[in-house]
Amino acid sequence: MKRLTLANRLSIRIMMVLMVMSAIIMSVVYFITKDQMAREAESRYEGIILHANEKIRGVLSDVYIGAINNLDDIERDITDPDRLQAHLERMVRQNMYMSSCRLIFEPDFYPERGHNYEIYAWRDSSGVVKGKQMNENHPDYLVHSWYKAAFENSEGDWTPPYFDRAASHQLTTTYMTHIHDAAGRRVGVLGADVSLDWLRLRHKRIDAENHQRFEKGFKNQSYSFIIDNDGTYLIHPNEKIVLKRKLQDVAAQTPDTLDDSVVRNMMAGESGLSHIVNEGVSSWVFYSFVKYAEWTVVIIVPDEIIYHNGNVLATIILVVFAVGLILIYILCHRFLVSNIRPLRRFVHAANQVAKGNFDVQLPKVKSREVDALRTAFNDMRVSLSRYIDELKDATASKAAMEQELKIASSIQMQMLPKQYPPFPERTDIDIFGEVVTAKEVGGDLFDFFIRDEKLFFSIGDVAGKGVPASLVMAVARSMFRSASMQYVSPKQIVESINRSACQSNDSFMFVTLFMGVLDLETGRLLYSNAGHEPPVLVGSNTRFLPVDNNIPLGLRPEWSYTEQEMAIMPGTTVFLYTDGFTEAETVDLKQYGRDRMFKEAIRLAAKRLDSRTFVRDIRQTERSFVGGIPQKDDISLLAIKYRGKIDPKLYYRSILLNNDVQEVPMLTVFIDGICDDMQLDNMARSAVQLAIEEAVVNVMNYAYPEGTHGHLLLEVTQVDDEMRFVLRDRGQAFDPTLAPDVDVKDYVAKRSVGGLGIHLVRHYMDSVRYERIDNKNVLTMIKKLNKTTLQDGSNNQEG
């Protein structure tokens, strides 16, 4: 779904609040207005019927009063019918609603004027009042109800409306009152007629007026009618039903009972308004009871007329509100959009900046907040552009430096001997060296060259790494070269390098260095060690080259370095390394370590490897120990295998052991190698193994008190058919040959185990001799190599 813009969200929220507010206001206003308008319409129609009521009452009252007021004159002149006629004519003339009036006398009241005598005055259609005296024969009037009623009621009464066929031919009601003479004799009745035509016309006009003024265009319009006290229609728009039908009958025809009760209320002389369904149209009915006449004026108004104005007004309010809301929404939205538009341009600008175009201009903005953002954005853009420029410069210079470092590295590598074998024409020496730098340039160095049948070699490690270390390394290497040209003694060479290094060492960088000079004729090695790791002599007697503790180069110019000497047996490899090799660590910070390297060197020694393979294999042991962890320090390895002038007649091997029975497996490997050389068969091999192990373990157990540290040196030589094993140690004097030979049967019986070892040595060796020379125990064991043994050996190999 697409997310709404801020403008939309904000305007929608404002709209929602406004809509709720306006809905409340509108509904209140709507209902009040509608109700008010309905009230107004109701009161209008109420006014109409009340007015009609008043008018009817006024008219009837005028006629009644006119009749009453003339009673005295009539009764005074009762004897003169002509004057009575004049009275009646005056009455009609003075009273505009009185359509006619009459005096009906008792039979034979004026005998001279006939049996049935009547005086009549009326207004003709032109408005002229006329009079006549009649002598009609209608004897039944004396028994008419209206005639009787005139006498029964002291003040007289209005007759129910009737259709006057005799005179006006109009709907008429008559006020009837009785007349007495001075003697109180019954004379007759006075009837004052009111034609209801005016009322009919009036209602017609009112209806028409209503239709014209208030009800234009409505399908159902209001109409009014009048009923008398027994429900008969007196006035009705439909004139056919006047005097012929009754309201209650009409009401009874509908299934609705509400109108029946309304009709009952009317009959009971009440006034009011009710809501009914009239001829299928929901309508209000207003009715008002006319007191004297006992009529009821009724007007029926359809609902829609009553409510129309209210509805119209409410609709107008609704529309105005709706239009207002829409206007507010549009204005609000436009305002927000115009204020937020800069943000969109900011987004565009930010994208531009992201693409690296820092020259984008930001639009001017009106609102303060957005302006703050604009300023911040601008500042960011400017500083970003500055930083990028700086970064570009830095990167460029870094790239240049890296390039230079690469060149430095290759120069450094060129300094190191890199052609192997370096002296392919020589058979007496086999050298292999390798440097693996942790960074582009390192601080390790080694070098070697031959001068006057002497091999000058050195290995060193500059404290620190990187370019400074590599520079010092380059200087140290050239110092080694120049000093080695000048001197032969390692002591002199090292001291010369030290002096030069101290002179120019303002940065206090120091170098550990081992340097040696190997006489290739004699195998004599002169060496001097300036704080470097002790090299390993790998061969028949694998051991560390003993080194004196001299300080590294570059610290003290006056330091007197010691020089040591060692005879290197042909076949021995001088293995030199830097501390990056022994201090290589696994991921959980376990060091490869010098001891482990030494053990591996012993293991490899038995294989009599050439120097290249030796370096590769021992490096492999370190690699597999640390397990793929990138190296932290430079590693340099240099193996120098001295073959010497090989004398096939001399066989010599040696091994140096700690006084620890755990060294026995090393011894086993060593003896195994010798047995290979001697081509011994399994039995003889095992015999030699067992005798030597017993002798060695014996020394380990008895020559050194428990818990003290010591060494054993085992040297093996072979001359003609004799193998000579010489075991030397510096422990307390101990002569195993003094032990009495065990009686095998005896100890089996005793189950005692002493002297078993020396018994085995004696059994398997041809001769065992002990000497104490220079505080050393020297045990010499000789094993004869008889022909059969050798023969067996060769047989075994063939088999």
Next chain:
Amino acid sequence: MEATIRKDDERRVTLILDGRLDTSVTQQTEKEVEPLFDYKDFEVVIDCSRLEYISSSGLRLLMAIDQRLCANHCDIYIKGLSPVVKDVFQTTGFVNLFKIKK
């Protein structure tokens, strides 16, 4: 060097010695054979067919085993001696100490 104890049935248990029983491994092997001493009234066979080499310390270990098993009323046999090891047994008189099976 590896020492394995294998229970063959309700009456017999076999100790298999594999490799070189020299001085450097004797102590370790001594610990490995310790469970053997839980067996009482068993026939114990020490299978040396894969034993390449034995030194005096190894012999001493065998003697210790023998003594402790005797205390447990076990019968001990040794079988599968290689010529090399058999030579040592003969040299030291151990052939008299153990019943040796072919």
